[in-house]
Amino acid sequence: MTTADLAGSLSSRRSHAAARAPRRPRHVPTWWRDASGAALWGVLLWVTALWVGGGGVTDLASLSGFFTSTGRLTGLVASALLLVQVFLMARVPWFEQAWGQDGLARLHRTVGFTSFNLMWAHIVLITVGYAAASPQGFWGTLVDFVVNYPGMLLAVAGTAALVMVVVTSVKKARAKLRYESWHLIHLYGYLGAGLALPHQLWTGKEFLSSPVATAFWWTLYAVAAGAVLVYRVGLPLRRSLRAKLVVSDVRAEGPSATTVTVSGRGVHHLPVQAGQFFTWRFLSGQGWTRGHPYSLSAAPDGHSLQFTAAHLGDGSAALTELKRGTPVLVEGPYGRLHAGVRTRRKVLLMGAGIGITPLKAILEELPQRPGDVTVIQRGSSRHGLVLADEIRDLAVARGARHIVVEGHRVRGRRTWLPAQAAHLTDAQALRQLVPDVADHDVFLCGAPEWMDAARDAALACGVPEEHIHTERFAF
Known part of the structure; x- marks a missing residue:
C-alpha cells in the first residue's frame, strides 16, 4: 500500500479537471425517502380499506366466501404493487434521488417478488372459492374463467409475460444473460402489467363497488402509465434534443478502458x-x-460530459470505435452517489477498478478544505489503476489524500484488501489508513463483493449506516 506524497509539487501534467473550479452540489432532502415510503404504505392501506368497505370482511363467513374474499384481497394488493413496480421503473426523479440506484433496485426487487407471489395466491384462492360453490370443480372453474370472463385471455397472456420477467430476475438466471438480453426481457414487465390488470377494471368487485373505488383505481393506473410516458420517454427525449450531444473525444485509458467526452x-x-x-x-x-x-468520470462543466468505461462487454468494447460527431441520446441523470447526499465535513471515497470513476468526479466537485477528503483507490495491478494520475494530481490540487491499495485479492476471503495485507482484518487496515474514519461520510463504488467487504469494514470502524453511500451497477 502506498500513499501519494502531498508535500511534492503539483505535476506539470495536471489534468483539466484539477484546474476546474468546483461547483456547489445540490443537496437531497433526507425526508424525500421517508415521504415516498409513506406514500407506498398509504396506497396499500387504502386498498385494504376499499376491500373492507366492499364487504371483504363479512364475506369471510362461509368457506367459499373466505377463499373468494381473501383471493380478492391478494389480487388487489398484487395489482397495487404491480402498478408501484411500473412507477418505480419509470425513474421518477424525486423517487430516484430519494432511493438511489442501489436502494431503488432492492425496493424494486422486493415489491416485484411480493406482487408476483400475491398474484399466484389470487389466482389459486379465487378459483378455489368459486369452485367450492360450483359443480365444475377446480379445473372446470379455471377454464370457465379464462374462456367466459371479460379480459381473462389478456390476463393469461400478461401473466405469462410477468412469469418470464420474474424467472429471468432470479440471480442464477441473471448470471447467464447478457445485460442487453436481460434488459429487453425486463421491458415485457410493461406488457405484462398492461395485459394482466384490465380484467379487474371490468369485473373486479372492489373496482366497481363505488365511485370512490373506481376513481382511485383509474387514477392509480393513470399515474403509473403517465410516469412511464413522461419520465422514460418524454423527458429523456426532450433533454437529448435540447442538449444536442455529440461525441467530441475518445481516448484510451490503458489497454482495458476508454474515456469518452460528449x-x-x-x-x-x-x-x-x-x-x-x-x-x-x-x-x-x-x-x-x-x-x-x-457514470461521469469528471465533474460537469456546463460544456461537456465525460465518462470512462472498462471493456467488460460488447457495448463498452465498441466505445473505442466511436467517431467524433456521432450523435448521442441520454436518459438521466440517475443515481444518489453524489456530493448532495453528504452529511459530514470529512469524506472518504473508496473505489475499486472502474468504480473509482464516479468518485474521481465527486472529488473534483466536492466543497472541501485541506485534509477533509481521503481517496482510497484499489486495483489488482498498476495497469488496473484507472485514472490514477489524474486523481493524484486532483488530490494534490484540492488538498486531499490519495491512497493506492494495489495487489491481487486474498484468496478464499471476502475482503477489500490485497494479499500482502492478509495479516490485517478489513477494519484494522481501514483504521490504519484513516484513523478517524468513524467521523467520515463514506462513498463506495466497485464490484459488489468488494463493496460489501468495504461496507462491513466501515461499519466495524463505527461509521453509522446512514453515512455510507453506495452505487451498484450489477443487474
Whole structure:
C-alpha cells in the first residue's frame, strides 16, 4: 500500500479537471425517502380499506366466501404493487434521488417478488372459492374463467409475460444473460402489467363497488402509465434534443478502458451532479437502441460530459470505435452517489477498478478544505489503476489524500484488501489508513463483493449506516 506524497509539487501534467473550479452540489432532502415510503404504505392501506368497505370482511363467513374474499384481497394488493413496480421503473426523479440506484433496485426487487407471489395466491384462492360453490370443480372453474370472463385471455397472456420477467430476475438466471438480453426481457414487465390488470377494471368487485373505488383505481393506473410516458420517454427525449450531444473525444485509458467526452450547446440544461450516471445511446449504426449505464468520470462543466468505461462487454468494447460527431441520446441523470447526499465535513471515497470513476468526479466537485477528503483507490495491478494520475494530481490540487491499495485479492476471503495485507482484518487496515474514519461520510463504488467487504469494514470502524453511500451497477 502506498500513499501519494502531498508535500511534492503539483505535476506539470495536471489534468483539466484539477484546474476546474468546483461547483456547489445540490443537496437531497433526507425526508424525500421517508415521504415516498409513506406514500407506498398509504396506497396499500387504502386498498385494504376499499376491500373492507366492499364487504371483504363479512364475506369471510362461509368457506367459499373466505377463499373468494381473501383471493380478492391478494389480487388487489398484487395489482397495487404491480402498478408501484411500473412507477418505480419509470425513474421518477424525486423517487430516484430519494432511493438511489442501489436502494431503488432492492425496493424494486422486493415489491416485484411480493406482487408476483400475491398474484399466484389470487389466482389459486379465487378459483378455489368459486369452485367450492360450483359443480365444475377446480379445473372446470379455471377454464370457465379464462374462456367466459371479460379480459381473462389478456390476463393469461400478461401473466405469462410477468412469469418470464420474474424467472429471468432470479440471480442464477441473471448470471447467464447478457445485460442487453436481460434488459429487453425486463421491458415485457410493461406488457405484462398492461395485459394482466384490465380484467379487474371490468369485473373486479372492489373496482366497481363505488365511485370512490373506481376513481382511485383509474387514477392509480393513470399515474403509473403517465410516469412511464413522461419520465422514460418524454423527458429523456426532450433533454437529448435540447442538449444536442455529440461525441467530441475518445481516448484510451490503458489497454482495458476508454474515456469518452460528449459536448453540446445545451449541456448546461442537464441537471446533473458529479458521480451520477446516464444511460447512453450512440447513434452510430447497428445496436444504437441498446442503452448502457456509465457514470461521469469528471465533474460537469456546463460544456461537456465525460465518462470512462472498462471493456467488460460488447457495448463498452465498441466505445473505442466511436467517431467524433456521432450523435448521442441520454436518459438521466440517475443515481444518489453524489456530493448532495453528504452529511459530514470529512469524506472518504473508496473505489475499486472502474468504480473509482464516479468518485474521481465527486472529488473534483466536492466543497472541501485541506485534509477533509481521503481517496482510497484499489486495483489488482498498476495497469488496473484507472485514472490514477489524474486523481493524484486532483488530490494534490484540492488538498486531499490519495491512497493506492494495489495487489491481487486474498484468496478464499471476502475482503477489500490485497494479499500482502492478509495479516490485517478489513477494519484494522481501514483504521490504519484513516484513523478517524468513524467521523467520515463514506462513498463506495466497485464490484459488489468488494463493496460489501468495504461496507462491513466501515461499519466495524463505527461509521453509522446512514453515512455510507453506495452505487451498484450489477443487474
